[in-house]
Amino acid sequence: MKKITIVIDGPAGAGKSTVSQHLAKRLNYVYLDTGALYRAIALAARQKNIPPTNSKKLYELCCQCRISFKKMKGKQKVYLNGKDVTSALRIPPLSLLASHYSKLPLVRKALLRHQRKLGEKGGMVAEGRDLGTVVFPHAELKFFLVASLKERSKRRYLELKDKKHSLKQIEKEIQKRDQQDRERALAPLKKAKDAIEIDTTTMTIDQVVSEMYKQVILSTKDFK
Numbered sequence: 001m002k003k004i005t006i007v008i009d010g011p012a013g014a015g016k017s018t019v020s021q022h023l024a025k026r027l028n029y030v031y032l033d034t035g036a037l038y039r040a041i042a043l044a045a046r047q048k049n050i051p052p053t054n055s056k057k058l059y060e061l062c063c064q065c066r067i068s069f070k071k072m073k074g075k076q077k078v079y080l081n082g083k084d085v086t087s088a089l090r091i092p093p094l095s096l097l098a099s100h101y102s103k104l105p106l107v108r109k110a111l112l113r114h115q116r117k118l119g120e121k122g123g124m125v126a127e128g129r130d131l132g133t134v135v136f137p138h139a140e141l142k143f144f145l146v147a148s149l150k151e152r153s154k155r156r157y158l159e160l161k162d163k164k165h166s167l168k169q170i171e172k173e174i175q176k177r178d179q180q181d182r183e184r185a186l187a188p189l190k191k192a193k194d195a196i197e198i199d200t201t202t203m204t205i206d207q208v209v210s211e212m213y214k215q216v217i218l219s220t221k222d223f224k
């Protein structure tokens, strides 16, 4: 089967990460979590006390940051300058911070290049916000996942092991982030015209992955 580029966009908690990883595994494709790139830049900026307003320092930071992925025991690990930052990237305050920094043109420009380089060989399932519209507009298959705010908040709450944040707090954070991601001027969260929308609110992971797999078979059958 020809290896294609598959992009999965959508708001936080719509199920992108889980289904992207399952689909990539089923197809033996590379999985790319583009949100982790924005989270890593936000973490690095926080560690170095660089505010979003300091463009010069932020530009230098984007040039210096080495962000890489490694699969360990079936789980994806994210490294920032050689250090495992996987857990640090997932805490709710960092999610919002990543959303703040992702509004900045110079951050998006630096990461656009990085993402395209990672995806140049195809055979990839990538998840994010602007992949179908901006980063990989020519991807052979595009999905846009949605789910109710209640369901998305519940999923995030269950995902966070420490339970330091209440369900209500998570719901507020997701709502704020959604609004920020949708309303930013550059590359906002938006469904590409040619993307297939799937509402995952009442679907299981297996159901979503099966639906996507069906679409992959349909879109690659002419290339065999």
Ligand code: DC
Pocket: 012, 034, 035, 036, 038, 039, 095, 098, 099, 102, 127, 128, 129, 130, 131, 177, 181
């Ligand atoms: O997918 P995520 O929740 O890990 O993403 C964290 C933030 O990064 C998200 O709120 C907005 C930003 N982001 C983006 O602007 N573009 C992407 N392709 C992926 C993430």
